[in-house]
Amino acid sequence: MPDAQPPIPLTLGRRQWGQWAAATALSGFAGSALAQETKYPGKAIRMVIPFTPGGSADILGRAIGHELTTAWGQSVVPENVAGAGGSIGADRVAKASADGYTLLMGHVGTLAITPTLYPKLPYDPIKSFTPLAWVARVPNVLVVHPSLPVTDLASFIRYVKANPDAVNFSSGGNGSAAHMTMAYLSLQAGLKMQHVPYKGTAPAVNDLVAGQVQALFTGIPAVLAQIRAGQIKAIAVSSPQRVAALPNVPTVAEAGLPGFEADQWYGVVGPANMPADVVAKINQQINASLKSPAILERLHNEGAQPMPSTPKVFAELINKDLARWRKVIVDSKMTL
Template identity: 50%
Template structure:
């Protein structure tokens, strides 16, 4: 199932969550569950992992320990989880970069996004927000594009690393707008945003949970959101598509995966509890405030989505010439 089909069938999707699944023995964790985040603390992945981890802790009665393992565009964390015992005690908060983009960037990726994992469920779609430092003479997307065209390779944008969601979003933006900028990769979103606040770089396009509060506080200037429609958390911001680039869509998505070979009862128990957590009004409202939308799926739907996204972003990676030599 694609993101479009999910977002147009929200009512049916939540109704389906209330339907009982095929009866199986319920799995219970034998101790704390480690939820590995492939980036530094403070980014969208970390924020979502902690919100969901708290709910799962309450539901399953064991602690969900959030462990950050940054590096190599999420490949280090992904490989760690792929090699873990398939018993449900070690999970990965995967996202668009680790599960869909990395195969096109790393010639010798140590894991296979499709074969190395047992998908549990998508968790959320997070809109990227295009923000610039207030000193940049651009108050709209058209003005930013005009400024970039007049100053090729003079602007620099920061991201959480080569192949990160922000990198791919900005690469897609530059391709669509016909502009060239300098990419400055960091070891996480947090450090990139810190340098943006200090005007050491000029812009980024990354998850709303991280930069939207800064834009609303006036410390950054928000220009647009990256998805197909505006978000409730910032209805005043146009989409990139309506502002200047029709058809543009570069939102992030996140989901939980376990090592391949994880037993069916473990997958089904985790899927059911994630669905319940995402159906809770307080969590959905909190995610909306963060610029995110809940997106629960079946394991099969998540697996199909990963395969489709790998094909989709391979085109952007190829056209932008993004590659890491190993």
């Protein structure tokens, strides 16, 4: 509705006309001020990070939040709400007001894997959220202990097939991205291995280095230092193309399994039914932030690739990976 103005008097003297004009001007100014106050963002924004501090989701969420704070002059406050594979934090955002002041740093696990592994989640990965911006892609890398007599993916597959259930692979836990990526590889190549879940990626990497397990398929940042130190061997990466951090390591697809792709990804979502203008503003600013030197350096340090895109492209990614991981979970008869 238009801003209410003082009624126009039917008969006015000179002084009355002046009073009415002043009242009208003040009314218009108040309406303009109100419009400015309600323009997004008009107050601090919560960025819920559904994992513990220190991981890639936390680092990226805080970095993006800092860029938005600088651009908008409104604080974007990170809030770590960990637990249940990220579902506790995701549920908090799903139930928040759809006004753009509560956002989630989403992850492939939270939005595409966990919903199939835990079908009784209190949120729906599609219906409960508004996709806002795809932030980054983090390729996984298949690494093995040097004692394993393999040199590439083809010899790894041959060895595992010749020794069914003799190779142990670690992960950061049941249903983690590392677990799911190795399950996907096993389905595609017809492999049988023993899964050894840990409470986090760090101990899973430590026991691989120590030779307690023989293989791991996890995000590059978690194992890059150990690869460079020669403590473990990199066999293949999960991305469609080779990655700059490991230029001599082939992709799974070029090493013998065409079409294989299983990267981790991160992106920002909000509650369902957010206003279109707010969605557009958040998307545009995050895309702009992904070009800043500070963000590019942070992504490079995390072994991540910036992925500026539209909300529609990000929504398509979520739908595609939901279908992909649902098939992996069903076909592998995985239960937790």
